[in-house]
Amino acid sequence: MDTFLQNCLNGLSIGSIYALIAIGYTMVYGILRLINFAHGDIFMMAGYFMIICMTDLLIPWYISIIIVIIATIILGVVIEKVAYKPLRDAPRMSIMISAIGVSYLLENLATYIFSAQPKSYPYDKMGFLSSKVTLGNISTTLVTFITPVLTILLVIALVILIRKTKIGMAMRAVSRDFETSQLMGVRINAVISFTFVIGSGLAALGSVLYFIPRASVYPLAGSLPGLKCFVAAVFGGIGSIPGALVGGFLIGLSETFVKGSATLSQYSDVITFVLLIIVLLVKPTGLFGEKIKEKV
């Protein structure tokens, strides 16, 4: 029973981190119809920014988190301006290849600057976030509890932003029909930049929450979580933010339970992709996705 509860807690925690990253994928895909392959690497770079801030510059953690979020947002927006904007009229494959190129560049850049060896994350200097909590027989770090709560609050805030505000309305318009909304006077570039601001900001926050219990960052640390988060986004229905949350929770829980079982533990990464194939075959639009008509 205790292990079951422990698994539930860990699964919810990792799942909500996946959800935070998946929101970045799902929003960018909703507006640009682009799988931002570099998103996982932006997440990884955020981990390194935290190390620079805390270990090299000795900035206290609460200020570091703000700096890291701002730096990651700048990185994400710059990538959009440099690598995706010039290709806006190009075929979709070109822009996807550009995203893969950016991912390759970021991984090589991280290897060059920080070396391929894992760097230790300053998890023990994170104040109350890394303090131990014991509940009955379950003991874990406080951050494991905070993560799901924080994620759900952020998702609610984001949904309100998209439903109620002007920029949110613009985002919905752009994701429905790119060209028409442009003709209606929506400033496309501002909307896309804003999407990348939200996506990168959430990725930065996710990176802080992800790396505290894991304690080390390496150049390829973002690639597999990135893929899984995209799977989570597809699972919930691409373009849907509550869908990304549900998808993230499902992927995180199933992965944690598989990892916890004795016989299947080494296949914990396989389960994600099996889930993806099943969902794509049964309901290709995901749990909350809208039906897309194929146009000739």
Added chain:
Amino acid sequence: MTKTAKRNCSIIGLAAIAAIIVCVGQFAPKSGSQWANLRTVLQLGTIYALVAVSMNLCNGFTGLFSLGQAGFMTLGAYTYAILTIPVASRAGVYYLYGVAGWLSNIVLPIPVALLAAGLMAALLAALIGAPVLKLKSDYLAIATLGFAEVVRIVIASSPLNRITNGSLGLTKIPGFSSYYGIFIVAVICIAVVVLLINSSYGRAFKAIRDDEVAAEAMGINLAHHKQMSFIISSFFAGIGGALMAMYMGAVSSTTFTIAVTYFILLIVVIGGMGSVTGSIISSLLVIAAREWWLRPLDQTQYIGTHQVPLLKAGFRMVVFSVILMIVVLFFRKGIMGDKEFNWDDVAKFFRAIGRFFKRLFTGQLFKKKSKTPEAGGDAK
């Protein structure tokens, strides 16, 4: 250019390439000089050319954005290695887990093992093709990428320890005794792909790429042709993986990661989606750049007593990926676009250069707008 002139040019060109390979094979030292690099570049470049052509068949000619290449290469490499490691060295290779009983005495000749490697990859492609190929572009990319990861994880998992040696990987993989073996295999494989592309199947592939609905209306069986392109592409990726295992002499589950797939995709893009010659030229250029021309960037160097900034291990790959990004952003069609190598274009290119120099020397360069086509072939 007349037809005979073109044919003569092609014959001379191919003979020259063969002569270069033979010269390097016969006379270049095995290590220690710049010429040794040329040896590596030719061999590795040829292997990558095969893999790039196989990826191009699926992505460039059929328009299926598949990113599973690394998975099929892993499978091919492992199949080849398991079937060819000499019995005498097996105990040493499988020192930790021991080798499975039924496997301990199976050793196949190299060509048969290569074929088996391709067939294993094709078999997996046939199994996953039916569900996966129903998906559309980006979803297909993610699903194949996921499958490649699944292959890697399953191969390294403990129930297969006595077959694949788990996470330790396999070593002492034998190769051709001759330097030319890899070239012969690669040339045969690429020739088969070219024949396929020029056949009616190839035209059907291109029709699917250009417009699925129209192709279906013309009576092309979409599922059948997509499946076929995917399986054949995986077959040659498997052989490419086997050649790579042969070249390196060792393989493990971390040899062919997602980064390898990305790298091959970038080669294909630089060469031009939908051009076999483009893939071949670009893989030789890209490998030469990565393994040879950009090498000095990885070593700290001094001008006098002053250390050149930035140069340290890893800088080469940064410069390399920046170059890749520039090609992807500004020369979107790559070297060849979707055209094949053609003497007319070469003649046109040299004439354009000639005109440029003529204007340069007569001082008329800035008088009217230069119409010199880009070397990247971006002008169309």
